[in-house]
Amino acid sequence: MRKIFCFLSCLMLLASPALSEDTIKLGAFFDLSGRASFIGTPSKLVAEMLVDKINAEGGINGRKIELLMADTEGDPAKAANIATKFIHKDKVVAIVGPTLTDTGMNVKKIVDSGKTPIVMTVGGDPVIMGGKFGSFEWVFKSPQRSKIAVERLFTYLKDKGLTKVALLSADDGFGKDGLRWMEELAPAFGIEMLVKESFGARDTDMTAQLTKAKNAGPQALVVWTTGPAGAISAKNVAQLGIDLPLFQCHGLPDPKYIELAGPASEGNRMPATKLMVVDELPDTDPQKAVIQEFVKLYVEKGYDKQFPINTHSGYAWDAIRLIVDAIAKVGTEPEALRAEIEKTQNYVGISGIYNLTPEDHNGLDVDSMVMVQVKDGKFVLAD
Known part of the structure; x- marks a missing residue:
């Protein structure tokens, strides 16, 4: 039993x-x-x-x-x-x-x-x-998708009349993906890439690439990478005295970027999710309440x-x-x-x-x- x-x-x-x-x-x-x-x-x-x-x-x-x-x-x-x-x-x-x-x-x-x-x-x-x-x-x-981020960036550049750009991209999978989409989409937006330079994702200096970029006579600089390399490029731009608008990619909107780049980050622009500016969104945006709840938690x-x-x-x-x-x-x-x-x-x-x-x-x-x-x-x- x-x-x-x-x-x-x-x-x-x-x-x-x-x-x-x-x-x-x-x-x-x-x-x-x-x-x-x-x-x-x-x-x-x-x-x-x-x-x-x-x-x-x-x-x-x-x-x-x-x-x-x-x-x-x-x-x-x-x-x-x-x-x-x-x-x-x-x-x-x-x-x-x-x-x-x-x-x-x-x-x-x-x-x-x-x-x-x-x-x-x-x-x-x-x-x-x-x-x-x-x-x-x-x-x-x-x-x-990187394609979407490139389209957002190129739309902005075109609207601002910044059609001649110099590009620096990391040599890793993410950087190559951004480069591929920029090359493919540039003609549709009337964007001309005057120079394309690459760098290592762990590199600590991009002055050589930036000097070549500056000498090409662009209206804007675009850097496509994630992590500290983005902040390093911004500091190098400031150190070289390059007076051109700097655009980073969608992987860098992060307070850490501002912390690492310091004053060199001021004025830098980049595509981002709405999460970064939720309080500036109109109340009619269906994402606003969802994002605010996430941020609160x-x-x-x-x-x-x-x-x-x-x-x-x-x-x-x-x-x-x-x-x-x-x-x-x-x-x-x-x-x-x-x-x-x-x-x-x-x-x-x-x-x-x-x-x-x-x-x-x-x-x-x-x-x-x-x-x-x-x-x-x-x-x-x-x-």
């Missing part, structure tokens, strides 16, 4: 919703160390913040989310190993991350063969481009003290929401989940309003971005 009772008790425990078997496992990996940890670490905090919020509100149709976190260290090989573990050992339903374009590219084949949806938080477009870049059937991304957690709000802050939030909203509708079967994420329409997120299609696994348009400038040590809408 006692054996029967124990057997029944074990069955009841196995059926209990409190056990991990009834949770929905999501894998998340970011640069928690390495050159992009200033983006990856707050991405981790935001991911945990949102999962805690969803779980506190009852989870997804009554099921809690179990978030498995890992550090890619900015290493494409390590990211590939983590993705493999997530899929085949941990049996996650979907993955969020990583942080860098090159790292994301190393994960594409793994999620494709493992048939596991991933919403990446990388800047470059190749992760969701096919052809020579490989299948993107299982890959989505929450940050704006972020500040209440105290994250802003170490990691002030920047253009990257909402990427992990939007990535998880795209996955969670799809799970709520169709469950966790891989093919159904992938297809449902691809059908996302009118999701009002932190970084924009998402409308995905089979051809566009990002779903953000030019209107999701604004041009900002540094004024008195703060980001404001550009004049």
